[in-house]
Amino acid sequence: MTPMIDVVFLLIIFFLVSSHLARQESRVPLDLPTAASHLPFDTQPATLTIHVLATGEWNVAGEIVDPQRLALIFTQQQQKHGAGAIIRIRTDGLAPYRRVEPILRAAAIAGLANISLAVYESTTQPGGGR
Amino acid sequence: MRLPRSSRGSVLQVQMTPMIDVVFLLLVFFLWTSSFEKPEYDLPSALAEPPAGLADQQETPPPPEAFDELIIVVRQEGGAMEMTLNGNPVPDLGSLQRQLREIVQLGVQPPVVVDPSPETTMRTSIQIYDIARSAGLDRVLFAADAP
Numbered sequence: 505m506t507p508m509i510d511v512v513f514l515l516i517i518f519f520l521v522s523s524h525l526a527r528q529e530s531r532v533p534l535d536l537p538t539a540a541s542h543l544p545f546d547t548q549p550a551t552l553t554i555h556v557l558a559t560g561e562w563n564v565a566g567e568i569v570d571p572q573r574l575a576l577i578f579t580q581q582q583q584k585h586g587a588g589a590i591i592r593i594r595t596d597g598l599a600p601y602r603r604v605e606p607i608l609r610a611a612a613i614a615g616l617a618n619i620s621l622a623v624y625e626s627t628t629q630p631g632g633g634r
Numbered sequence: 635m636r637l638p639r640s641s642r643g644s645v646l647q648v649q650m651t652p653m654i655d656v657v658f659l660l661l662v663f664f665l666w667t668s669s670f671e672k673p674e675y676d677l678p679s680a681l682a683e684p685p686a687g688l689a690d691q692q693e694t695p696p697p698p699e700a701f702d703e704l705i706i707v708v709r710q711e712g713g714a715m716e717m718t719l720n721g722n723p724v725p726d727l728g729s730l731q732r733q734l735r736e737i738v739q740l741g742v743q744p745p746v747v748v749d750p751s752p753e754t755t756m757r758t759s760i761q762i763y764d765i766a767r768s769a770g771l772d773r774v775l776f777a778a779d780a781p
Contacts, residue, residue, distance in 0.1 A: 621679050
């Protein structure tokens with residue numbers, strides 16, 4: 505009996521862990537653009553992450569925000585963390601630029617200059633060869 | 635653990651159960667510690683407001699001075715993409731990269747402003763931004779219309 509119980513317990517733990525991990529996937533799935541000239545991998549977490557969905561909606565901390573709310577969030581971030589606050593924009597590759605431009609502008613107006621765009625590493629050279 | 639039938643039978647009996655225990659344990663451990671997500675990197679971004687002449691893309695931009703500022707206007711409608719570098723049309727991404735590299739090889743570092751049209755996708759915008767950065771230019775900015 506003992507080996508069977510061992511294995512059964514392990515399977516129980518395995519499924520518990522995997523279901524727990526599946527629930528942790530609270531990140532917005534986005535198909536990020538790719539770039540070759542990105543910065544080296546940085547473990548410093550961003551102060552604020554804004555997700556731009558393919559439909560063009562802005563998602564901050566799980567809620568859809570409008571421009572007024574975003575401006576307020578930026579002002580609060582600026583007061584809390586100063587001008588060095590890192591704003592990270594995760595944008596879907598299919599989102600149009602007109603939905604990202606207001607974020608950049610609002611951040612600049614709020615005095616936040618440290619903006620970074622999340623990208624995947626590209627496997628090929630930009631421009632398709634030299 | 636009680637060993638089954640160890641007193642009789644062959645001496646070289648392989649004990650499978652402890653091995654399976656350990657293998658399962660290792661499997662669970664690596665599943666726990668591994669992440670299945672692709673790593674995401676940061677691309678630094680900055681913003682420039684375009685000069686008044688370029689705010690409206692229908693107007694022809696004023697003739698720019700040599701290496702004062704490089705303005706890449708990108709217009710994407712449907713699947714087609716048009717690019718102009720300081721008013722001169724650029725046929726494709728490869729020639730844009732070549733032109734930018736030639737400029738860098740002259741030993742100048744003009745600021746580059748990438749001005750995508752509103753409907754341009756972020757994939758294309760970032761691709762062009764990336765080309766400019768890869769060409770060796772260190773001041774690459776995105777354009778935004780003045781509020």
